[in-house]
Amino acid sequence: MTPRVEDAAAQRGRGRRPGGPDTRAAIVDAARSSFAAKGYDKASLRGIARDAGVDPALVHHYFDGKAALFAETMAVPVNPSELIERVLDGDRERLGWRLAETFLTVWEPPERREALVALVRSSMTSEDAARMVREFLGREVFGRIAASTGAADPQLSGSLAASQMIGLVIARYVVRVPGVATASRDELIERLGPVLQGYLVDDPRRPE
The missing domain is CATH 1.10.357.10 (Tetracycline Repressor, domain 2)
Incomplete structure (x- = not known):
């Protein structure tokens, strides 16, 4: 296995969810739980990404910051x-x-x-x-x-x-x-x- 393939396999093995149809919903669900448990101020996008099992970059891909994500969770x-x-x-x-x-x-x-x-x-x-x-x-x-x-x-x-x-x-x-x-x-x-x-x-x- 070449180093590049090994790197890709390692990335997949970390348990991070790739972008896909369910990714956005998983982020919203994790954010809703995080905001409810910690409040708006203490909830972080990095923590929400970790709870959703996604890379933090995907949170920014789907949402324009924490305010937009909060608005989504609260409809x-x-x-x-x-x-x-x-x-x-x-x-x-x-x-x-x-x-x-x-x-x-x-x-x-x-x-x-x-x-x-x-x-x-x-x-x-x-x-x-x-x-x-x-x-x-x-x-x-x-x-x-x-x-x-x-x-x-x-x-x-x-x-x-x-x-x-x-x-x-x-x-x-x-x-x-x-x-x-x-x-x-x-x-x-x-x-x-x-x-x-x-x-x-x-x-x-x-x-x-």
């Missing part, structure tokens, strides 16, 4: 990175309004809403689900947005913005509070935009 029908780019791509003076618009654009289509409402409901009844959603939103969504604006306290600013939008989701789509549930998308954007802007950009504590 979130959007790519978080694309949403953040949409919010940050524009005039800083209108960032709060873009965040409100982007958030509502994700939630308004009925075909997406069912999965997202299910995610919110699970986070209200399961501490494991709540921890995963909390860490994911804090690190990958609102935390990244707050950090990009140079907020004096990015964690607090991001958390305040998150509480505003999560509260809106619960009031509008889960509890269906009168007024909030029936308000138009444009009206909500105009009402929420200045509030989010204050949290993320126009912080009164920001040095001149």
Whole structure:
């Protein structure tokens, strides 16, 4: 056996699953278990690859980072990175309004809403689900947005913005509070935009 053939045989003997029809599903299953056991922050792509029996490169082949893999495991029908780019791509003076618009654009289509409402409901009844959603939103969504604006306290600013939008989701789509549930998308954007802007950009504590 030539050295090249021996190397290939050795690679096959390590027990790593090659790319194939079941590989993506195996990665998602392993990720779901890892996120549930460790939370979003402590789960790692390398550890997920090991649990799935695949090379870490295959995880990156199928998923655009940990945020995208998490979204897949939680049946979130959007790519978080694309949403953040949409919010940050524009005039800083209108960032709060873009965040409100982007958030509502994700939630308004009925075909997406069912999965997202299910995610919110699970986070209200399961501490494991709540921890995963909390860490994911804090690190990958609102935390990244707050950090990009140079907020004096990015964690607090991001958390305040998150509480505003999560509260809106619960009031509008889960509890269906009168007024909030029936308000138009444009009206909500105009009402929420200045509030989010204050949290993320126009912080009164920001040095001149």
